[in-house]
Amino acid sequence: MYYSAHVGCSVLHSNSIDAGLIMGFVEVWMLLWVTMAGDWLAYGELGLAAVGFAPFALHRWSCSKWLSQQLQCPEEMSGLDMTILLPVWNEGLIIEKKLANLAKQDFKCHLLIIDSASTDDTVSKAESWLEDFPSAFESHNLIRMERRLGKTTAVKLALDSLKDNQGIIVMTDADATLMPGALSRLNRWFSNPHIGAVGGTPNRLGLLNSETTHRDIYSLLRVGESAHDSTPFLEGSVLAWRAGSVDSSQLYATANADDAQIATAVRLGGLRSIQDPELTFTDMMPLNAKDQRRQKVRRAQGLIRLLARKRKHWFSRREGRFAKILRRNAWMHILSPLAIAGGAVLAILRNITYLPETNLMLSLSLVEIYCLVSWILSRANKSVFGTRTAGTIMCGLESLLVAIVISGRGKSLHMWEQHADVRVALADE
Template identity: 30%
Template sequence: MLALVALGVALLAATALPYVGFLALYAWVRPSGSPAAKRPSEPTVSVVLPTYNEARIVENKLRDLVALDYPMEKVEIVVVDSSTDETPDLVESFFADRDAPASTLIREGDRRGLARALNDGYAAAENEIIVKTDCDARLAPDALREAMANFADPAVDGVTGRNAEVLGGSEVETDYRGIQSHIQTLESHLDSTFIFHGPFSAFRREAVVPIDPGSLADDSELALRIRRNGGRVVFDPAVAYMEAAHSAFAKRRKQKDRRAMGLVRLLVQQRDALGRHGRYGRVVLPFNWLFMLVSPWLLATGLAALVLGAVTTAGVAGLALPAALLAFVAAGSRDVLGPFQPFYALFDAQVSLLSAAVRLPLTSTDGLWEPDAELREAYD
């Protein structure tokens, strides 16, 4: 039926509206770099590192941290561990003969989830700025210096950075992170950004508040709570880290869908922030609602209507449309779409967000996660 085809086209056009609006706003604002009034600054820093069965990589991570271009006498490292392997012993051994940085190891009796571990780590941190990082992420040597320069601006209470290199070489993730960086740069110049990244997130200790013990988006939740309390939380592209990612469709679902669940749930839980807190509630959050909660359903419904309309109108010939869609997914997940790869990266993100919306009401979320052994090979 032609009516179904027309409906499908209309829904897909509606799906594009947030992107068109973003591009228009980006062209008007022309944002670049950090929105903060940066200047060299060396506050004391507490690096909080949650670990779970990281014996394979934890020493590499600690070596990276102590090699950062920052005065180590101004740094403490707080490791919150719930491992069943030798990770805590390796941590203790690493710091045994070091005067700096200072170190604290919190051994959890039972594994209670990442958010609870972070709440404990943040409570134990003693320095002016708290930096949270993941064990399977590398930081650029100047990451701390670049981040701390943002805190010279008294209006800034939180800073996150960008994935400057996707370990493992995933073009899907590289393109997605490139798009995301542009979005977050614009958000930060307008007011504050919504998403904070686990590989590197930094907060003023005085602004940190406990997060939901069952949170699946701990870094973004803390940033949102800080913004609701009057602080500003920004994205600085000069703060660089490296994190591994998959390109294969099924492997990305395992990696990305859980993150999407956390962000979708956070937006719904904090929906009363819409329209409040300046441009953050009037522009930033509505855009993320459109992208994460509305657009995936429009895309899925539009594609379904288009395929059904093509089949009912053209018969067997109409099957060329779903075949083309499957070929698009197959090629995109193998990083062979060339200049069309960014479109696949957006499509892949929408798949994760739709999956998250469907699974959330049916899934018991306890905040626990399992390390991805394959991705950790990329860290080595």
């Protein structure tokens, strides 16, 4: 009896010890798992941030280095005729100023206006101005579309009408003012037989500091790419190319960024596509941050869709240096916003679940606060020392991500809404 009771007590005591050991093991394992999970989130966030931000630093460094190889504009004229392609839609407020700016240039061109079914007095004002100044251009022609189908469709139609042209086509926007001598400088570029397309550099009017920073960065990259080989993105505000180097069938009517489509098509056809930093034009940035974001999302969608369509050239040996430029732009415009969005999700999960108890966690939290503050300030058109460039990049990534989501939903932004307040401001200048 005593023996049985003693044995029973020993068994109970042994079971208690085993249960305590198991519970202790479970607690230690859970603590280790929680710590490791926090580290995994942190390392995942770091990895995605590196993927997202690395191409901007790498490409900016490369473009700064490539600038030393910059081409010089030839001194001699090309001997080619020039035809100005002017796509318009509801530009009644500024069409006369635009025609006057073109007529003041020191190179006399042919003029082709294509109107996307304007509902205002654009056409009547253009016709009246051309009647008043019949010698302003070598010749002029006006094509009226029956309905509005987007700028790219208008450009395709214009290219079809110019299919027998043997000179230079210069596309320009109604809201862009060309610098004096712009057309002569463009003509000189084409005395170099390797040049297929030339774009201008913007000088934007307005009060949005973030737009100025964005344009400075954007122009540095485009000019650097041009020096190294070619840039896939040129500004449609003033863009010239050799007639015949782009066929209308190469442009996607339901996609925007027709200027970038033309620049890329020219380079893939074997000629160089460059941005001239000394060939400037003046236009006006959107007057408020909301319209600025709308414009950037629309532009972002066009560039993303173009890069996605040209993905077979990202690693093409045939394209040489240009393949690297395409590849890096695809990284920045498609992969980077997705990586940063993923990193942001991990950052939120980590900060909700874990306190910044280690140096790694604390450092990450400080970087996250810096990025968040830079983004918020840039959206509000404000900045403090050291936040402007970071804020501009963060806002750019935001626009790219929104454009990716919109494209994923099957919505196209090629039918844009005009910034009417910008037209009023330009008309009042």
